[in-house]
Amino acid sequence: MLQTKPRVHLFITCVADRLGVSAAESTVNLLRLYGCDVQFSELQSCCGQPAYNAGHHDAAKQVARYWLATYDKLLASADDYIVTPSGSCGAMIHHYKDLLVDEPSQIAICNRVLPRVRELTQFLVDDLAVTQSFVNLSSFTVAYHDSCHAMRNMGVYDQPRALLKSAGATLIDWDSSCCGFGGLFSVKLPQISTAMLDRKLDSVTNVMSADFLTSTDLGCLLQLDGGLQRRSTRLRTLHIAELLDPASVVHAK
Amino acid sequence: MAKAEKRGAVLRGTSMVDSRRKIACAELDTDDPAGYQGLRNIAASIKDTVLADLPTYLETFANNAEAAGAKVHFASDAADARETIQDIIRSKGAKVIVKSKSMVSEEIDLNAALELDGYRVIETDLGEFILQLEHEHPSHIVLPAVHKPKVEVERMFNKLYKSPMGASADDLAQTARRVIRQDFLDAEVGISGGNFLVADTGSIVIVENEGNARLTTSLPKCHIAIVGIEKIIPSIDDLPVFLNLLSRSATGQRSTVFVSTITGPKTLDEPDGPDEMHIVLVDNRRSTILADEKLRPILRCIRCAACVNTCPVYQQIGGHAYGWVYTGPIGAILDPVLLGLEDAYHLPYASSLCGACTEVCPVKIPIDDILVEHRRRAVNASLTGPVEAMAMASFATVMVNHNLYEAATRLAAVMPSSNGRMSRLPLPVITDWQSSRDLPAMKGPRFRDIWKQRLASAGANNGS
Numbered sequence: 001m002l003q004t005k006p007r008v009h010l011f012i013t014c015v016a017d018r019l020g021v022s023a024a025e026s027t028v029n030l031l032r033l034y035g036c037d038v039q040f041s042e043l044q045s046c047c048g049q050p051a052y053n054a055g056h057h058d059a060a061k062q063v064a065r066y067w068l069a070t071y072d073k074l075l076a077s078a079d080d081y082i083v084t085p086s087g088s089c090g091a092m093i094h095h096y097k098d099l100l101v102d103e104p105s106q107i108a109i110c111n112r113v114l115p116r117v118r119e120l121t122q123f124l125v126d127d128l129a130v131t132q133s134f135v136n137l138s139s140f141t142v143a144y145h146d147s148c149h150a151m152r153n154m155g156v157y158d159q160p161r162a163l164l165k166s167a168g169a170t171l172i173d174w175d176s177s178c179c180g181f182g183g184l185f186s187v188k189l190p191q192i193s194t195a196m197l198d199r200k201l202d203s204v205t206n207v208m209s210a211d212f213l214t215s216t217d218l219g220c221l222l223q224l225d226g227g228l229q230r231r232s233t234r235l236r237t238l239h240i241a242e243l244l245d246p247a248s249v250v251h252a253k
Numbered sequence: 254m255a256k257a258e259k260r261g262a263v264l265r266g267t268s269m270v271d272s273r274r275k276i277a278c279a280e281l282d283t284d285d286p287a288g289y290q291g292l293r294n295i296a297a298s299i300k301d302t303v304l305a306d307l308p309t310y311l312e313t314f315a316n317n318a319e320a321a322g323a324k325v326h327f328a329s330d331a332a333d334a335r336e337t338i339q340d341i342i343r344s345k346g347a348k349v350i351v352k353s354k355s356m357v358s359e360e361i362d363l364n365a366a367l368e369l370d371g372y373r374v375i376e377t378d379l380g381e382f383i384l385q386l387e388h389e390h391p392s393h394i395v396l397p398a399v400h401k402p403k404v405e406v407e408r409m410f411n412k413l414y415k416s417p418m419g420a421s422a423d424d425l426a427q428t429a430r431r432v433i434r435q436d437f438l439d440a441e442v443g444i445s446g447g448n449f450l451v452a453d454t455g456s457i458v459i460v461e462n463e464g465n466a467r468l469t470t471s472l473p474k475c476h477i478a479i480v481g482i483e484k485i486i487p488s489i490d491d492l493p494v495f496l497n498l499l500s501r502s503a504t505g506q507r508s509t510v511f512v513s514t515i516t517g518p519k520t521l522d523e524p525d526g527p528d529e530m531h532i533v534l535v536d537n538r539r540s541t542i543l544a545d546e547k548l549r550p551i552l553r554c555i556r557c558a559a560c561v562n563t564c565p566v567y568q569q570i571g572g573h574a575y576g577w578v579y580t581g582p583i584g585a586i587l588d589p590v591l592l593g594l595e596d597a598y599h600l601p602y603a604s605s606l607c608g609a610c611t612e613v614c615p616v617k618i619p620i621d622d623i624l625v626e627h628r629r630r631a632v633n634a635s636l637t638g639p640v641e642a643m644a645m646a647s648f649a650t651v652m653v654n655h656n657l658y659e660a661a662t663r664l665a666a667v668m669p670s671s672n673g674r675m676s677r678l679p680l681p682v683i684t685d686w687q688s689s690r691d692l693p694a695m696k697g698p699r700f701r702d703i704w705k706q707r708l709a710s711a712g713a714n715n716g717s
Binding site (some may be wrong): 043153195 | 612
């Protein structure tokens, strides 16, 4: 653990703000348990990913500039962190340098702010060197879903697995293929998106026998949960922060 | 044929080859600079070196190929390439033409033109042969008939060649082989593709597993190779890097069964081989890609189809859904240039941007970035419609205005719901989502409300 109390500015993301409230709350609880000074600015909104991925880059640039200005003001020191519970939103922030390549003043902000951005589990394992868990998941079997963007663009792969194992969870070996969410893709091409989802849910027979299905990305979880609700299964979808937070509903007995 | 049957065949075929690729590449996966990642870097940088000076490399290749006795033709577009080939064949007085696999010949729709001229054209690659019997086009650049369940082929061969139902894949191949053998002997012209053009020797290199390309390029008196101008590598010394990556990435083999390096036609002291060799180098909008810095990495492609096999979208929809010759992720970035963005802008949207393609590309083409780049251009060209443009502009306005964001996220809570799930609403986007998935209710406080109510003060109590 670090000597001084690390200061963390939450980037909770618009999805968690509205659709992942308990995941967001567990994120705060968890960061505090591990000794962080947690800050939240109400000025935050979205990373701009929906517009960026759809090719509407003027709209995406507007949101990117707003995001950069907001967090540039918040960072009180070069040691502050920006932590998000949603991997693909974090990955989007790293696209800002390409998106705003023609705007030197924005690139200067990018150079200050982007190196401070972390996905939650990445922050806990890589920066705080967390190895101890506050919960006991030894009676649970968990299927961890890799968010494509967290995995490929932020290097999140071992960290969530390490945290779940340190809590004693039994992990199911699940392939790393896409769940079919892809933001607007899931509504532009719903049939293909759902076929990908079904394949992912069917790909390992024992996935359905797990207790929890978890991930580091709220978009993926929206998709996976949306599909599970249409199946008769006791399997529940939870954000990884909810699984690791002793105060979350999972651990309320 | 049943759609589900076809989809099953695509999913099985691509998954199988994809897992073989993984194993074959993992074999090289070390931190050693000559390991898999090292080879990818080397291959990408060799390709970039060539692309930075393509005309010079093409000239060197042409000079060396002609010095070895081949005739080199440059074709600016599809019509030019077809006419060049038609002229050569006409001068031979040919009747029968055998072909080995060539995606460029599909790209320029060569078979149709030759058949109109009255020639008998026989595809000799097993997959292509099967497709030709049913007048179908390949659905995949390496596994052209991956969408065909085996039983379909049994039925077809049973009807045409009295091959028994339930024949093994080997037996089916033997049947095709018997049928095609006579055509090889009768053909006056053999048309092949080419995997690499080697500048310093003037050779073309063809990799294959069936031996049909070797026969196509050596039995008929006249061999015509049709190759895209981007297939150049500087030197024969660069070949091992590319052969290693291509065979592992394409089929999971350490090496393909046949690798033919062909340098000019038969010489006076050689007993076998064609008397004439023509190499048709096809541009067909490749120089447009070359001149476009953002798209240029597309020309590194060695057509291994690793991106196709690993693509979760392709695995579900198969190649024919892409509507043209190049399918899967590489097709989704290449077709919009070759066909024009207006006719193919929807292809780059057929992706969840998962990035699996980029991860497996042996020449490190940033495929997902280029998908987004095409989308950006489609939006700039107003191809995606005014409704989406308006929605995205409003989205940005809300996200950069604190008061609007507050109002919008509060307003979302009035959406009707039951049991914690959002009710079905006749709203675009929502209905598309709800066609197959539930959506959680937006009821209750937002995170920011909870933060204000209890989290901020709890933090203060903890002394932060």
